Amino acid sequence: MPAHPSSTLRTARTPGSSTPKPGSQSALRERNQQRIVEALLASAPLTQAEISRQTGLSRATVSNIVGAMNERRLVITEPTTSSGRRALSVRLNESGAVAAGIDIGRRHVRVVLASLGHRILQEESILLPLGHSAADGMDAAASLLDRLLRRQGVDRSAVLGAGVGIPGPIDRRTGTVVQGAILPEWVGINMREDLADRLGVPVYVDNDANLGALAEVTWGPHGGSENLIFVKVASGIGAGLIINGSLYYGNVGITGEIGHATIFDQGLICRCGNRGCLETIASTSIMIELLSRGSSGTISTSDILSRAAGKDPATLRVIDDAGAAVGRAAANLANTLNPELIIIGGSLTALGDIFLDPIRRGLLRHAVPLVGETSTVMMSSLGDRAEALGAAALVLQAQGAAAP
Amino acid sequence: MPAHPSSTLRTARTPGSSTPKPGSQSALRERNQQRIVEALLASAPLTQAEISRQTGLSRATVSNIVGAMNERRLVITEPTTSSGRRALSVRLNESGAVAAGIDIGRRHVRVVLASLGHRILQEESILLPLGHSAADGMDAAASLLDRLLRRQGVDRSAVLGAGVGIPGPIDRRTGTVVQGAILPEWVGINMREDLADRLGVPVYVDNDANLGALAEVTWGPHGGSENLIFVKVASGIGAGLIINGSLYYGNVGITGEIGHATIFDQGLICRCGNRGCLETIASTSIMIELLSRGSSGTISTSDILSRAAGKDPATLRVIDDAGAAVGRAAANLANTLNPELIIIGGSLTALGDIFLDPIRRGLLRHAVPLVGETSTVMMSSLGDRAEALGAAALVLQAQGAAAP
Structure with a gap:
């Protein structure tokens, strides 16, 4: 599944959790390998000399790293000639690693x-x-x-x-x-x-x-977006933040916890230990609890989807209330972070406008006017694969x- | 007023509003000048050859930019010798520009x-x-x-x-x-x-x-802080966000607008056009309105400070309620951005713990526990100069x- 063709190449600024210390030899080597992979992603095959020119790395460094990548089957190398000289053509190994x-x-x-x-x-x-x-x-x-x-x-x-x-x-x-x-x-x-x-x-x-x-900026249609918020609404509610083009982790890694914004001071006890959190009024768990009351068994998320499609009034009301609450939380996020895009993901994306309309309404009602007007809200196109x-x-x- | 000695040199990643287009010749020149200024801030005087070594810029580039800076009186240059050769010693002009x-x-x-x-x-x-x-x-x-x-x-x-x-x-x-x-x-x-x-x-x-x-990361004691939130509580309430070491502006520049989070759906009309915003319950304007009711004139912010020092019960109650509301807003910010530091600024900083205690209480009550525990809240030491x-x-x- 190729990404959107207009998405631009993005440098990995947050290389995950098991990263070598910045400034160390291995960090330098990792950054240099990243530059080589980027060059090969942009156009391949390239000769080692071409990689050197495009990355600014010395020929020795390129040869060194390409050799190591070849051993790990990350690249495929083939002898070729360039301007009449012997050269090594390099491309990424699409099936090796x-x-x-x-x-x-x-x-x-x-x-x-x-x-x-x-x-x-x-x-x-x-x-x-x-x-x-x-x-x-x-x-x-x-x-x-x-x-x-x-x-x-x-x-x-x-x-x-x-x-x-x-x-x-x-x-x-x-x-x-x-x-x-x-x-x-x-x-x-x-x-x-x-x-x-x-x-x-x-x-x-x-x-x-x-x-x-x-996933939205890598595989979805939003590769060019520098400031994007992904709001997941499922058994829990949380947000992922792309800030200045990279995932944002904050101090200890706990960001986008909008599911735990207090909505009702005297509300239900939440699994986070607080009370009346957004999750206690807008998650699929609470929607299921509300809609299962008085019936013999417990309904499922797919029951919510099918009942909404059948225009069941109680189901539509529960979805509308949850959407408005999520929209209000999205407004607080937008007032804080002023993103270009707010993408709604999770297990209710198939509801489409039935869920998106109250979210948009909540956003416009509670955001600073210019922020509401300049933030685009849409459903994730990646569904449960995101x-x-x-x-x-x-x-x-x-x-x-x-x-x- | 020197900054804290432990503060680290920080590269300007957000050079303000009238910046040349990234990638343009003037942007490149501006970046190169920034590197030269950084080198001179770290240790001066330096010869042009030393600047070249420390910045990785070519001697021609250094000579060119130093010449232009000299014309604009940004630097002072003096002939010197280095390893027996004639050289030009360069330092920042502390009084020229x-x-x-x-x-x-x-x-x-x-x-x-x-x-x-x-x-x-x-x-x-x-x-x-x-x-x-x-x-x-x-x-x-x-x-x-x-x-x-x-x-x-x-x-x-x-x-x-x-x-x-x-x-x-x-x-x-x-x-x-x-x-x-x-x-x-x-x-x-x-x-x-x-x-x-x-x-x-x-x-x-x-x-x-x-x-x-x-100001907090430049002149205050928090130069090393990568993730810091400055919450200003005055006639209005707003936050400034240092994210990954730089001021964060979002899509159109409107960030940290926590003063406009809806607190009471049926609250007062706010100047932003919405209703029941945090500013309608915790700004100094509303505190003044509350405390002036029934008296002939209107009190001022300095009256709030002096009455609080005199332990006037109504004043202490209004401050406590406002602090708790600000703390709750700080909790939402912290749940979203997980900062190391939350600095309270504005016209009430002189209140010290009288205002800080309810803010801390509100933060701990409404933040995800680990987020509350790992966020430090303190008053700005810069006061109204910030x-x-x-x-x-x-x-x-x-x-x-x-x-x-």
Whole structure:
């Protein structure tokens, strides 16, 4: 799935969680490799001399890094001639090395395999039992990854890394899931280490809404957008922030937590420990709870979608109220960050205007007028693939292949 | 007034509003001059050869730019010898060229003159009548600037530029003050052009809260802070955002407008056109209105300060309620941006803990626990000088002298 042709090449300014210290030799080498990958993404094949000219790197550095990339099967090199001289032609190896993107939700695991050139090679999603343990989720992710690798015919040693999206805040200082996660079983677990042990590849853990935002600028139609907010509305509500072209992480990594803005002081107790948070009035969990009252069983998110399509009044009212609340939260975000684009993702995107209209109304009602008028709100076109695609993008970004 | 010694040299990534197009020849030249100024700020005097080594710029480029800076009296050059050869020693001219910082408020104009090396050379503030016209305010600023220049013994041609802070949102696409400004008389006025005409120097216009934030990382003790929020509580309430080390402007320049978050749906009408905004319950204007009810005259902000010192119960209650509301808004900001530091500025900083305690309480009550625990809240140490100092910093930043 190629990205939008008009999207511009973007330098990876946030190379994920297991980055070498800036200024170190390995950081310098990583940055130089990123420049080489960018040059090869922009036009390939290139001779080593051409790479040197385009990147400003010395011939020795280029030859050194290309050699190492060749050993790791990241590039394919072929002897050629240039101006009558012997030269080495270099291009990215589209099938030799892959990035894995893993999205673990409350009820599913999705894995994608992507090439350095941003082709999706394999993709599959499986259901998990509600309340599965962290170990079960990680095991399921590992075996699904293995299955996709076998299907693709590549070895695990060819995996550059695995990006992993979790519906909960991550303390980036440690890679640990913190209080407030949709999956209470996961709180306190060091995802980065546990998954790296299981998968045997470098692991980049991030919050699911962050990955949705990264997916929009990497695989979605918004590659040129410098300031974009991805608002995920599902069992939880959170936002991923693209600021000045990069994912923004703040001090310890917990950003865009709009689901925990207090709406009603005396509202329901929230899993974050506070009270009356947006999540207690506009998440799909609370919509399901509201619409299941008085009936024998519990409805599902897909029931909400089908009842809305059938114009069930109670369902439409619940969606409208939730949308207005999300729109108000979007207004606060927009008043703070003044983004070009606000993209709504999560499990209700199929509702289209039924959900988008009250969100837009809430935004215009509560934003500073000029901010409301200059912010565009739309549904994500990536649907439930956004998080896994963003997770793969995290790995590609660390290789310098941030956006094709 | 020197900045904190531990503050690190910071590259100007946002050189203000009248910046040449990135990628253009003049942008390249400006960036190169910034690198030279940074080198001279770090250690001076330097020979041109030393500048060339430290910046990576060619000797021809260095000689060219140093020559031009010398003509503009930005540097002082002296013949010297280095390794037995004739050389040119270069240092910044501490008195030759100055940056002006102008802060225009509802009732005052303050002007500062600063050297390239961040010494404050002159500073003065005068009162203006309430409801003064934009033209009056600009005239007052221009004549105060002239007075300070005369006192300093420098000509207006030695002014590198004037930064100007306005208590209202600025549309950066045009330099125009937009709806929602504390000074309704200013709405629609193109400050950048009007002031540049009056002063005859390049003008950089910005929102006052943005300049407070810039002042904190430039002149305050927080030079090393990458993620800092400056919350100004005065007649209006707004925030300036330092994100990844730079002032953040978003799409059209209207950021940090937390004063316009809806708190009560059925609250008072706000000057932004919405209803029940934070400003209608926690600004000094509303505190004055609340405390003046039933008395014959209208009290002032300094009355609030003195009555609080005298432990007047009504005053303490109004301050406590306002602080809790500001703390809640700070919690929403912190949940979104996860800053290291939240600095409270504006006209109530002298209250100290009387105002800070309810703000901290509101923050901890409404923030995601880990976010609340890892955000430090404190009063600005710059007081009512913050905006003018930030305005001067905007000019110095454009010269490459972002932080000493």
